Amino acid sequence: MQRPFVHPPIEDVTLEAILYALSDPARLEIVRKLTAGGCPMNCSTAAPVHLPKSTQSHHYQVLRxxxxxxxxxxxxxxxxxxxxxxxGEKFPNLMQTILKASEISPPRP
Amino acid sequence: MQRPFVHPPIEDVTLEAILYALSDPARLEIVRKLTAGGCPMNCSTAAPVHLPKSTQSHHYQVLRxxxxxxxxxxxxxxxxxxxxxxxGEKFPNLMQTILKASEISPPRP
DNA sequence: TCAATAGTTCAATATTCTTGAACAATCGGA
DNA sequence: TCCGATTGTTCAAGAATATTGAACTATTGA
Structure with missing residues (x-):
């Protein structure tokens, strides 16, 4: 049996959890795609292609x-x-600023 | 022998690392104190008092x-x-916005 | 009914965090 | 100068998380 998705009420959403979720490159990329593509978007479309699907599933869970x-x-x-x-109501400008910062060129490999 | 501190050049600083560093309540509190107190500030002053000093030292390393x-x-x-x-030059508004968001009331225990 | 599609769950391994204990470096006073 | 106090670092081991292959679930379409 597959468990139903659980979404925390906005009152329980913490800044720390948001920052943690976005601190992973794969998850940040997912969120970037969801923003850019004008949500909604399904899992396989938004996730980085190179990751195993069980890992992708885990990342969605963290974001959720x-x-x-x-x-x-x-x-x-x-x-x-x-x-x-x-x-946006709870944390004004937070997502916009982080997403904007994510456009900055990352360091050379 | 104690190793000298290593500070990454700003080109190597990534958004992901910043978000990760700030996703921990103790580290976020340290940064808040450094901001509020008008830096500089020594370790024992800025760190949450309830943590073991080896843990504090680790958190400073992550921030560094x-x-x-x-x-x-x-x-x-x-x-x-x-x-x-x-x-601030590399990621405009990022720190201000995150620190502002950190003032939002956390969920009730 | 069956195969294909899209994810989830589980379990095992790998990586990372936390922290007590030992250590290092500096300072101030006797 | 030597000693103890102060500040913090380093190490090592156990605890907690992350990653991922493999098996499984649910739905759809032929």
């Missing part, structure tokens, strides 16, 4: 539990949406 | 390696300063 995304099953797929407005 | 603080030995103490201007 941090309160950043909302996930809904649509048939065989899962559709994810950013919880933009709720987060 | 993320590029958030600069540490200098002054006699028996270590003085830490936020690398405000450098970070």
């Amino acid at each position: 539990e941090a309160g950043l995304i909302r996930s809904e099953r649509r048939g065989t797929e899962v559709v994810n949406t950013l919880r933009c407005s709720e987060i | 390696e993320a590029g958030l603080i600069r540490s200098e030995r002054r006699g028996t103490e270590v003085v830490n300063t936020l690398r405000c201007s450098e970070i």
Whole structure:
């Protein structure tokens, strides 16, 4: 049996959990795609392609539990949406500023 | 022999490392104190009192390696300063917005 | 009914965190 | 100068998390 998705109410969403969720490159990329593509977007579309699907699934769980995304099953797929407005109300400018910062060129390899 | 502190050049400072460093409540509190107190500030002053000192030392190392603080030995103490201007130039508004968000009331226990 | 699709769950390994204990460096006073 | 106090670092071991292959679930379409 597959467990239903759990989404924390916005009151329980913490800055620390958001920062932690976004501190992983794969998760940050997912959120960037969800923002850019104009949510919603399903898992396989938003996730970096090179990761195993069990790892991807884990990353979505972290994002969900941090309160950043909302996930809904649509048939065989899962559709994810950013919880933009709720987060924007609780933490003004946070997502915009972080996403803007994520456009800065990363250090050379 | 005690190793000298290593501070990454600002080009090597990544958003991910900053977010990760700030995702820990103790480290976020340290940075908040450094900001509020008008840096510089030594370790024992800035760190949450309830943590073992080896843990505190570890948190300063994470902050240092993320590029958030600069540490200098002054006699028996270590003085830490936020690398405000450098970070502010590379990631505009990032620190201000995160620190502002950190003032939001956390969820009830 | 069956195969394909899209994810989830589990379990094992790998990595990272936390912290007590020992150590290092500096300072101030006797 | 020697000693003890102060500040913090380093090490090592156990605790906690992350990663991922493999098995499984649910849904859809033929």
